[in-house]
Amino acid sequence: MATKGEIYSKVSATLVEALNVDEGVIQPTSTLQGDLGAESIDFLDIVFRLEREFGIKIPRNELFPEAVFQGDPEFVQNGKVTVKGLEELKEKMPFADLSDFEKNPEVTDFSNLFTVDLITRYIEGKLRAEGKA
Amino acid sequence: MRWIWIDRFLEFQSGKSAKAVKNLSTAEDFFRDHFPGFPVMPAPLILEGLAQTGGILVGEANQFQEKxxxxxxxxxxxxxxxxxxxxxxxxxxxxxxxxxxxxxxGRVFVGEDLVAEAEIFFAHLDKARSKQMFGDHNFVFSGELKHLLGLAQVVAQKGTDRQDSGG
Structure with a gap:
């Protein structure tokens, strides 16, 4: 049974390896792209490492949904995520904290949702579903 | 310059592991410039050879269908x-x-000496997008690599035969 603290430190160690950053730089609120400098290919690397570290399967587009807004103009209008789009996000990413994003849902700020804390919550949910947390 | 940094596969276990060798001759182009009077193999080329060994291991695991x-x-x-x-x-x-x-x-040895070690991450080029850009032709596993792949497949086949015969 893993505690949230244990999960966080493993997630943190995973990011140190994947992104080649100092552990001291990593905070729960650090954004992967903005603060830790992750590039697109790093997201796949992170998924692979998390799978190995925690012994779980992370289906494509579950942790990092690439195309959540693609193909439906109702989700984004004038650069902002619509109410319908936010509902879609809540459904696809129940582990994301959307409270700040909802106040001003600029689609360009979407990447800021992906923080160390988000990954920790995601892993916690996965492990709990498997009875390991 | 020839861009194959493997001479021969020693072992090939499909989807698991591979071992290959590269012989360094004084006649290698790079020794002339790297460096005059001090010929050492450029480190990125050592890494390239390791990556080619790994890339073929990954490619063979899906019968070379993925880019x-x-x-x-x-x-x-x-x-x-x-x-x-x-x-x-x-x-x-x-x-x-x-x-x-x-x-x-991956690890690179000369005899028992560890020369280099690396973790290498390969992506399968997105099927839908790469088809738009490059068509059906698999530009990764083509040309010179094909010859090498043939050799890898022969070694892989031998490995299978050996397993089949229980030896």
Missing amino acids: VVLAKIPTCKFHREAVAGEQLRFEVEMLLLRAEGASVG
């Missing part, structure tokens, strides 16, 4: 130089193989 591209080298360490007359041995093992890509752990 396997080197995406990232998260860690790499060089322990010593490699000089003319030596034989590099590339050893790779599959760490993870998935629909989206694969990662391998």
Whole structure:
């Protein structure tokens, strides 16, 4: 049974390896792209490492949904995520904290949702579903 | 310049591991410039050979249907130089193989000496997008690599035969 603290430190160690950053730089609120400098290919690397570290399967587009807004103009209008789009996000990413994003849902700020804390919550949910947390 | 940095496969276990060698001759082009009077193999080329060994391991696991591209080298360490007359041995093992890509752990030896080690991460080029850009032709596994792949497949087949005969 893993505690949230244990999960966080493993997630943190995973990011140190994947992104080649100092552990001291990593905070729960650090954004992967903005603060830790992750590039697109790093997201796949992170998924692979998390799978190995925690012994779980992370289906494509579950942790990092690439195309959540693609193909439906109702989700984004004038650069902002619509109410319908936010509902879609809540459904696809129940582990994301959307409270700040909802106040001003600029689609360009979407990447800021992906923080160390988000990954920790995601892993916690996965492990709990498997009875390991 | 010929861009194949493997001479021969020693072992090939489909989806698991591969070992290949590269003989370093004084006649290699790069020794002339790297460096005059001090011929050592450029470290990136050592890494390229390791990546080719790993790339073929990853490609063969899906019968070379995927376009396997080197995406990232998260860690790499060089322990010593490699000089003319030596034989590099590339050893790779599959760490993870998935629909989206694969990662391998690799080490390079001269005899028992560890020359370099690296983790190498390969992506399968997105099927839909790469088809738009490049068509059906698999530009990764073509030309010179095909010949090498043939050799890898022969070794892989031998491995299978050996397993089948229980030896």
